[in-house]
Structures are given as C-alpha cells and as structure tokens.
Amino acid sequence: LQLHSAADPALVVDAADAWSGAGPAAAALGPRARMDALLALRRAARAWPPLAPLLTAAVPDAMEPADEEIVELLGPASRALAATGMRVHWPRELADRFTTRAVIGPVEEPGAEAEHGPVEEPGAAGSVPAGSGGGGVPSFLSADALLAFNWRFSVGDQELTRAELDRLAEAGRPLVRLRDRWVLIDPAEVLRARERQDRKVTPVDALAAVLTGGADVDGRPVEVVATGALERLRERLADPEGGVREIPQPAGLAATLRDYQLRGLNWLHRMTSLGLGGCLADDMGLGKTITVIALHLHRQDEPATAGPTLVVCPTSLMGNWQREFERFAPGTRVRRFHGTARDLDGLADGDVVLTTYGTMRLDAERLAARPWGLLVADEAQHVKNPYSATARRLRTIGARARVALSGTPVENNLSELWAILDWTTPGLLGGLGAFRRRYAAAVEEGTDPAAAERLGALVRPFLLRRRKADPGIAPELPPKTETDRAVSLTPEQAGLYEAVVRENLLAIGEAEGMARRGLVVKLLTSLKQICNHPAQYLKEERPRIAGRSGKLELLDELLDTILAEGASTLVFTQYVGMARLLEAHLAERGVATQFLHGGTPVAAREAMVARFQAGEVPVFLLSLKAAGTGLNLTRAEHVVHYDRWWNPAVEAQATDRAYRIGQTRPVQVHRIIAEGTVEDRIAALLDRKRELADAVLGGSGDTPAELTELTDAELAELVRLRGDDDRHGNGDGR
Known part of the structure; x- marks a missing residue:
C-alpha cells in the first residue's frame, strides 16, 4: 500500500x-x-x-x-x-497486456481447398469477370466462399506461437512465466482467444472488417488487418476515384463524358465487375443518368457482364430515361414495362426495360423470373424503408450487378443509408439493429466522435458522392445565391396562430401515446398552413386571397421584380391547396402560370416542361414532392420555396431543377419564412440534418420523430409565437 x-x-x-x-x-x-x-x-x-x-x-x-x-x-x-x-x-515489468489481432485472407488451411474450393487468381475459372481489370483480386468474392480470421496473439511487442497460447490457456493463472519473464494475463481472455481461432467469415463481412480496421467478435472489439489479395482489394477500393482508369468511354455513347463522369463510370465498372454494387450519390444535375447509360453500353461489350438492364424509377422519370437513352445510346432498344399492356417477350441482351416502383411492386414475380445483367434503382430513397413492400419486392429481383442512384442517400437518419447499401451490397453493414447500435445511434446523438469516421471508412468505397461546389466538378456552373426571407404574419394570421396553439396544447397535454403524436403532427401542420395563408388553413371555398398573408405579399414583390427583368421562376410548395390559391391569385393579377402536381399525367407533365423551357410561361408552380426530382428546368433564374419542408435534402433536390448542368445564368434561391413562428425553429433542425449527412458522406415528408416526442413544455416553446423582443433576445424568450 x-x-x-x-x-x-x-x-x-x-x-x-x-x-x-x-x-x-x-x-x-x-x-x-x-x-x-x-x-x-x-x-x-x-x-x-x-x-x-x-x-x-x-x-x-x-x-x-x-x-x-x-x-x-x-x-x-x-x-x-x-x-x-x-x-x-501494476509493476512496470508486468504492464505488457495480452492483445489479439485478426489477420484476414483467403482460406489457406490444410483441407480448405477440399471444403471450399481452391483460391484462384484472376483469369482462372470462376474468377472475377473478364475485363474487370483484375489487379490481383481473387475469386473469393463469390457468395459461397469463406475467409478465415487468422489470429495473431501478443504480449507487449512479442508475438506468441500457437503452442505458447495453448500453454497460457492451460495454466489458467493470471501470473505466468513466459520466455524467462513473468506475464500478467486474464485467463478468460486467453481462453476466448483460443476458441476464436477457427472462425470463418463471409467475404463481405471480411471486407467490412478490413475497411474499418476492426470487427466485433462475441461482442468485443478486435483489431483487423488484411493480407494478400484481400489487402490488394482494400487498397483498390479505398479511393473510389483513384487508381488507373480501367476502361475508356464506350464507343457507342453519343456524347463526350466529362472527366468526373468518366471517373464515375470507372468506379461503377469496378464495383459491378466485382459483384459489389454501389450507390452513385452525385448532386442532382451532374449527369448520373448518362453515366449509367455508359455503364450499360460498356457491359454489353463483355460476355461475362452482358445482359438486359432493368431501370426502376418514379413514374415521372420514365420519359426522361427513355429520351436520354435514345439521345445518348442510339440503337439501344428501350421499352416501358408500365400500364396495362406490359410484357417482356423477346427480351434480349443489350435491351433496356424501364418500369416504375409501383409497377415493380405489383409485378415483381414476373420481373424476377428474367435474368438481368444490370439492375438500376433511380431515386433510391424510395426504398429507404427496408420494411416497405416496395423495398422487399425490389430485393427479390436478381441481377449480376446492382446500382442505386440518389442525390439524397441520407435524408432523415442513417438507417436510410443502410437500406440503400444493403440492397446494392447485401450484408456490407450487417443487420439493421447491429448497424444502429454500432454506428447510427452514436453518430446521430453525437456521443462518439469517431463513429462517423469509422462509418465513413466503411461506406466510402461503396458510395460515390460529388457536389457541384467541389473543385473541378462543374466549374462552368454560374453562382448560386440562397437567401432566407423573413416575413411578418398579418394580424389575422397571428390571431389564428395563437388560438390554434392554445387550443391544441391543451388537448395534447391530456393525450398519450399515438393519439398525442397525431395531435402534435396536426398542430405543426396547421401552423405551417396558417403561416402560408389563412384561407389554406380554413379551407375556404371562395376565399379573398390578397392582403391576408405576409408570405403572399413578399411573393408578389419578388415576382414583380423577376418578371420586370424578363426572368422565369419556379415556386415550390408542399401543399396542393396552397398552390391552387397561388394559381388563382396570380391569374387575377394577369401573371401566366402552370401547376404541376402528383396527379399530372406524364404526357401533360412533359408538355409543361417544354412550355416553360421555351419561355412561354414565366412562373411554374410545383408540388415539392411530385416535382422535386427528375425535371430539367434550367430556364429558371429564381427558385422560391414558399414553405419549408422538414428535410433539407428534398429542398436541395428541388432547387437543382434549375441549378444543374446546362444552366448558364446565376440562380437565386428564396426561402420564405414566417418570422417568430415554428418555421423559424425548424431552420435549426434542417441544419442539423445537413451536418448528419455531411459527417458520414464527406426526404421524407414525414414530420420528424423528434418533434412528436417533445415534452409539453418543449413543444410549447417550439410553437410559441414570438414578438420582436423575443427574436432579438430582449424578452422572456431570451
């Protein structure tokens, strides 16, 4: 002592x-x-x-x-x-602790060939497809292969032999003599180490372990390193855009790929030829579609990868996919598997089939019966809920390679990222429950700063993300200016707002469980509608529109300036009812508009886009959810978000209808926010979600769950209407 x-x-x-x-x-x-x-x-x-x-x-x-x-x-x-x-x-001479480290490589134990088949190098039968670039990557990526955890055990800096490990385990004592010195060990840890030695793992599990440098074995973290071909594969995947370019632009592509698109094509080729799959998560407007078309053409030149391609996309994007294939891959036979008269008769290698998520869900069995060379899920955030019928049916369709396209792989939480990557590369991130425990919870709650780094190391090889603002990506794009424009409520709006808050908080305080959550969602929706226009909340049939909304007054001022300059604008709102009010109001003012929403037929939708792009209609009203993806509206120099969505990624996608390749004029984005209301506080929530995506990667219209779980006091503070003193920190809202 x-x-x-x-x-x-x-x-x-x-x-x-x-x-x-x-x-x-x-x-x-x-x-x-x-x-x-x-x-x-x-x-x-x-x-x-x-x-x-x-x-x-x-x-x-x-x-x-x-x-x-x-x-x-x-x-x-x-x-x-x-x-x-x-x-x-502990005495210094006893301070060296017993440590374990796993070294993963192809099975090389005696008898392994008889049980699992020989380990082959590229070019041998059963190896990676021809034309994949080889690079010393073995064929152990096949689904039925197994790899061994080859364990290394050390005391301090001295590595133990198997015989020494057995001697330590059999001694069963914490203080033992080893190599002429006393060593302090935990006998239980030594026994666990000896039991681990024959553990085998799947190739995907092994790859995940070497990418992150560690694995959980029996609930304990273990350091993992790779050897041989697996180490070469890790180095090859570590930098998605690095290394030697393995393939050129396909000769059949009727366009010249930009440098970053050619890098993206090589990355897609590398991943799909290895059977790994991947998610191309470039910003909207950077040409994900043409990159996939180039991949389709390249795969037809290789016997091992040739086959028909199936593209699953939202209904609104089918026309765009068909036009892009006809433009950039002339001669490719493209058919729509949609509507009542849909068939797959005569399907051949090199053909492209376009279908929608809804049709795929209904007819997954027929689609799954066909051998697909490439399966593409466009706007893959549509399957971000792995338990949805759409996601489950998509998983039943087999293909030699799977590619997901999404500008927003993380919208609300990291489980959405898991759902997408577990479809492209099943098993990469483990089960959803384990993924949330090991990564997602720590990243989202900010309790483990290193968790985002570990997750990033794991997903980065499988998810390629480039932004318009990245150096060298789209230097020809003009500047984009984003402005939050705060407006005051009218007296009518303020009175309605306070009355609805008072009435609903009383009811929420007396409710529990799902009933309470429903009342919270109803309250937040009502307040957002009041902020938009009293007539929207009151559902008036023949409303007086002018003079009742601060947002509408600002929109009128913006449009007066925009139209006087001869410019065009997009106006997004999440509510069809609000868009109808804007449509009627602007018609009274003599402003030509058109309105695109979820019920707009595909043909009418395409005609609207053509009219706007031709400059025939200067103001395009759009439903955020129906028109936030897949449209090329580069005629617009201004984008107005009349109300805020719960999700910043969805807003960004909507803005990218105008701010995309082909835009030659500066774009101004105007976000209208009702000052002192719940909309003010939602801005902080949106900023946190942006940070979450950025932390890992370097939509949903649902009300965020964190809002429905607020206490009564927290909810009251969120929705309380603040006056000028509160907003400037001089009142009791300080």
Whole structure:
C-alpha cells in the first residue's frame, strides 16, 4: 500500500513509513495521514472485500492476493476501487497486456481447398469477370466462399506461437512465466482467444472488417488487418476515384463524358465487375443518368457482364430515361414495362426495360423470373424503408450487378443509408439493429466522435458522392445565391396562430401515446398552413386571397421584380391547396402560370416542361414532392420555396431543377419564412440534418420523430409565437 499527497501528487510514501512517521516525506503527509489512510481503506474494502484484512493489520502495507483476486484486479475490482479514489498500479515489468489481432485472407488451411474450393487468381475459372481489370483480386468474392480470421496473439511487442497460447490457456493463472519473464494475463481472455481461432467469415463481412480496421467478435472489439489479395482489394477500393482508369468511354455513347463522369463510370465498372454494387450519390444535375447509360453500353461489350438492364424509377422519370437513352445510346432498344399492356417477350441482351416502383411492386414475380445483367434503382430513397413492400419486392429481383442512384442517400437518419447499401451490397453493414447500435445511434446523438469516421471508412468505397461546389466538378456552373426571407404574419394570421396553439396544447397535454403524436403532427401542420395563408388553413371555398398573408405579399414583390427583368421562376410548395390559391391569385393579377402536381399525367407533365423551357410561361408552380426530382428546368433564374419542408435534402433536390448542368445564368434561391413562428425553429433542425449527412458522406415528408416526442413544455416553446423582443433576445424568450 502506498499513500499519495493531495497537495503534491508526485509525493509517494510507503504505508509502513507513514505509520512510523519515518523520514521527511512521511511527515509531509500531515498529522492525519494514518486516519485518512484508514478511512480510505474502509471505503476501498467495501468496494473490494479482499482488502478487509488490512484494516486489522498492525501496519496495513501489504497483502498476498489469490489468483482469482488478481483476475478481479484486472477488471471489475479495479473499476470499483477507482470509484472510491483508490488506484491500482501494476509493476512496470508486468504492464505488457495480452492483445489479439485478426489477420484476414483467403482460406489457406490444410483441407480448405477440399471444403471450399481452391483460391484462384484472376483469369482462372470462376474468377472475377473478364475485363474487370483484375489487379490481383481473387475469386473469393463469390457468395459461397469463406475467409478465415487468422489470429495473431501478443504480449507487449512479442508475438506468441500457437503452442505458447495453448500453454497460457492451460495454466489458467493470471501470473505466468513466459520466455524467462513473468506475464500478467486474464485467463478468460486467453481462453476466448483460443476458441476464436477457427472462425470463418463471409467475404463481405471480411471486407467490412478490413475497411474499418476492426470487427466485433462475441461482442468485443478486435483489431483487423488484411493480407494478400484481400489487402490488394482494400487498397483498390479505398479511393473510389483513384487508381488507373480501367476502361475508356464506350464507343457507342453519343456524347463526350466529362472527366468526373468518366471517373464515375470507372468506379461503377469496378464495383459491378466485382459483384459489389454501389450507390452513385452525385448532386442532382451532374449527369448520373448518362453515366449509367455508359455503364450499360460498356457491359454489353463483355460476355461475362452482358445482359438486359432493368431501370426502376418514379413514374415521372420514365420519359426522361427513355429520351436520354435514345439521345445518348442510339440503337439501344428501350421499352416501358408500365400500364396495362406490359410484357417482356423477346427480351434480349443489350435491351433496356424501364418500369416504375409501383409497377415493380405489383409485378415483381414476373420481373424476377428474367435474368438481368444490370439492375438500376433511380431515386433510391424510395426504398429507404427496408420494411416497405416496395423495398422487399425490389430485393427479390436478381441481377449480376446492382446500382442505386440518389442525390439524397441520407435524408432523415442513417438507417436510410443502410437500406440503400444493403440492397446494392447485401450484408456490407450487417443487420439493421447491429448497424444502429454500432454506428447510427452514436453518430446521430453525437456521443462518439469517431463513429462517423469509422462509418465513413466503411461506406466510402461503396458510395460515390460529388457536389457541384467541389473543385473541378462543374466549374462552368454560374453562382448560386440562397437567401432566407423573413416575413411578418398579418394580424389575422397571428390571431389564428395563437388560438390554434392554445387550443391544441391543451388537448395534447391530456393525450398519450399515438393519439398525442397525431395531435402534435396536426398542430405543426396547421401552423405551417396558417403561416402560408389563412384561407389554406380554413379551407375556404371562395376565399379573398390578397392582403391576408405576409408570405403572399413578399411573393408578389419578388415576382414583380423577376418578371420586370424578363426572368422565369419556379415556386415550390408542399401543399396542393396552397398552390391552387397561388394559381388563382396570380391569374387575377394577369401573371401566366402552370401547376404541376402528383396527379399530372406524364404526357401533360412533359408538355409543361417544354412550355416553360421555351419561355412561354414565366412562373411554374410545383408540388415539392411530385416535382422535386427528375425535371430539367434550367430556364429558371429564381427558385422560391414558399414553405419549408422538414428535410433539407428534398429542398436541395428541388432547387437543382434549375441549378444543374446546362444552366448558364446565376440562380437565386428564396426561402420564405414566417418570422417568430415554428418555421423559424425548424431552420435549426434542417441544419442539423445537413451536418448528419455531411459527417458520414464527406426526404421524407414525414414530420420528424423528434418533434412528436417533445415534452409539453418543449413543444410549447417550439410553437410559441414570438414578438420582436423575443427574436432579438430582449424578452422572456431570451
């Protein structure tokens, strides 16, 4: 037992000297040294009973612990003593701890070939498809292959042999003699290590482990390194856009790919030729469609990858996909599997079939019966809920390669990213529950700063994301300016707002469970509608529109300026009812508009786009959810978000209808926010969601769950209408 001075932590005195008061160091502890030591020992003995004999010893300076007590000191006893202020120090010569490290590579154990088949190099039968670039990547990526965790065990910097490990395990003691020195080990840890030695893992599990540098084995973290071909594969995947370009632009492509698109094509080729799949997550407008068309053409040149391509997309994008194939891949036979007269007769290699998520869900069995060379899920956020019927049916359709396209792979939470990547590369991220425990919860809650880095290392090879603002991506794009425009509520709006808050908070305070959540959603929706226009909330049949909404007044001012300059604008709202009010109001003012919503037929939708692009209609009203993707509206120089969506990624996609390749004029984005209302506070929520996506990657219209779970007091603070003093920090909302 040693005593430490609180005044001078460097001062250490043996208990025997403290008891006798010998030496100046002992005197420096003060007259209460013995009493303080006994009190500390009493607290420590309650935490760890083997210390109790010291309390009755003449001089409490030493004890001889049994083997099992030393094992306790290696773990739980040490933590319990630390809680009482007692620290455990091991002699320096015993401080080297037993460690384990897993080295993963193809199975090379005796008899492995008989059980799992030989390990082949590229070019041998069963190896990766021809034309994949090889690079020393073996064929163990087949689904039925197994890889071995080859364990390395060390004490300090000395690696143990298998015989030494067996000797340690059989000794069963915490203090053993090894290579002419005493070693302190945990016998239980040694036994666990010996039991792990024959563990096998799937190739995808092995790849995930070497990409992150670690794995969970029996609930414990283990360091993992790769060897041989698996290490070469890790290096090849580590930088999605790096390395030698393996393929050129296909000769049949009637366009010249930009440099970043050619890099994207090579990445897609690399991933699909290895059977891994991937998600191309470039910003909207950077040409994901033409990159996939180039991939389709390239795959037809290779016998191992040739086959028909199936593209599953939202209904609104079918026409765009068909036009793009006809434009950039002339001669490719494209058919729509949609509507009542749909068939797959005569389907041949090189053909392209376009279908919608709805049709795929209804006819997945027929689609799954066909051998597809490539399966593409466009706007893959449509399957972000892995339990939805759409996601489940999509998983039943087999293909040699799977590619997801999404400008918003993370909209609300990281489970959405899991759903997309688990479809492109099944098993990569483990089960959803384990993924949320190991990565998602820590990243979303900010409790583990390193969790985002680990997850990023794992997903980065499988998800290629480029932004318009990245250096060298789209230098010809003009500048984009985004402005939040705050407006005041009219007296009518303010009165309605406060009355609805008062009435609903009372009802919410008396409700529980799902009923309470429903009332919270109803309250938030009502407040957003009041902020838009009283007539929308009141559902008036023949409303008086002008003069009742601060947002509408600002929109009129913006449009007066925009139209005077001869420019065109997009106006997005999440509510069809609000768009109808805007349509009627602008018609009264003599402003030509057109309105696109979810019920607009495909042909009418395409005609509207053509009229707007031709400059025939200067104001295009659009439903955010129906028109936020897949449209090329580069005629617009202004984008107005009349109301805020719960999701920043959805808003960004809508803005990208105008701000995309082909835009030659500066784009101004106007977000209208009702000052002092719930819309003000939602802005902070949207910023947090942007940070979440950025942390990992370097839509939903649903009300965020975190809002429905607020306490009554938190909810009241969220929705309370603030006055000028509150907003400037001078009132009770400070």
